[in-house]
Amino acid sequence: MIDLRDKLVLALGERDGIPAQAIAACAESAGGRVVYAATQCFV
């Protein structure tokens, strides 16, 4: 378990996995500060 409070977060999502916005929302709710969020498509 990582404590995200006061941490800077890079949220890298994947189209067929978890979108970046979902990762960012989770990280922010855990106290992290999202400084970059992007969803990628790897195919």
Next chain:
Amino acid sequence: MTTECARPVSGGLRPVVRAARFAIAHTPALIAAGSKPRRELAARGAEEREALLRHLRSFEDAVRYPPHQVMLGALPPEALRGIPRPWHDRPVAGARAEGPAGRMVDEMEFYAWLARADAASLLYVTPEFARTLRTFGAPERIQTMAGPDLARAVARGAEPLRRTPDETVGAVVPAHEQDESLAAPMLLENLAAKVTGGLALRALLDAVEPDAPVDYLIGCGEEAVGDRYQRGGGNLAKAMGELAGVRTAGASDVKSFCAGPLHALLVAGSLVAAGVYRRVVVVAGGSLAKLGMKYRGHLAAGYPVLEDVIVGAAIDVVPDDGRSPTLRLDAAAAHRVGDGAAPHQMAQVLSAAPLRAAGLRFSDVDRYAVELHNPDITEPAGSGDVPYRNYQMIAALAAQAGEIERAAMDGFIEAHGMPGFSPTQGHIASAVAYLPHAIAGLTNGPLRRVQLVAKGSLFLGRMTNMADGVSLLLERNGAPPPGGRPA
């Protein structure tokens, strides 16, 4: 259903998907022009280039590659389950470059068609190579340039054409020195799309009612054809029609990243159902930019570079012919602006909701054609088994709906899914790769329903964070619905 001329037909007709064909151009010498190799080779230098050259496949090896035989319709996708991976180690004995679903062409024939497709006279080859290309069908008027002049042109921005990765035999010159949309690499990409789409269209028309006029072409590839004032202005479909010798058709393009072909099929079916047109062909050229997209993973795994083909497609949509699979417009779904983009939300919108609206259960669909990327290509690069992930989501929704037990998910995937087999030519892999098999299975085979599900990564263009998706249901012609009510 032969007609003398293009004319509107009466409304309320049920559209069917009559045929689909692919043209697969094997272009190993162009891999260096793919987006990823171009950048990596520039950054990593000669050693990387040598490594790439050592891992190229011959045309014969590409023909014998089991997933390509599936694309050509010579093997069913399910046959891949019985072939140990990696599949390039298991060449298909007696494999041919043509099959019921299309044909493969080698690099020489592809270059000959590039010369034919060069309406703006931007392609030059050496005099010696011109003589060779004419034996492969290139036109007499092909423009020539001596080797030293070619080298100077390439130094000034022309895009080289190579016979082998180290032998430059031609070049595409820029159409305008200050227009990025008409830069030579863009033009070669667009010509490659035009050629592969045109070849697929020609293959379709040669095989299916060649005398029946095509009324409309809908393009749906990944290219952006245009100039500095209208990037991506489009209508490559019309250029493909010209190349394929189709004189009767109007044309336009539909775009939505990799979901473009299913949007185009939805529009094609609607035009036929409304009686606007009698024969609509959806066409798509292949993506040169995606050549070698995952080559570094292949080199690391000791594989050949498996992304060495550019794939075009053509799909024939006509009114009900009493035989071909029905395109159920009442069971189509397009992902809406307000829909969530998480995978479970996407599957809910594209698979569950339209089936429920049509009174169908998940198990009423015999095969789901999802993102059918070949895992041999994606897994060495760390991208996983994409179709399997998509099937997991559909099976999970079937379990959530109470149709199957959670423990039965793997069995559901085995029964209703298939191994990925498509080259990573995004819009081709997005469901339509299965179309020839779906049509065969829904006419002469045992299938009753196939759901096509495609996704598009709109967020890559940075204009939105949304993804996109479309699903279509194909049904055996005249199939009674579950419960026995006549269709």
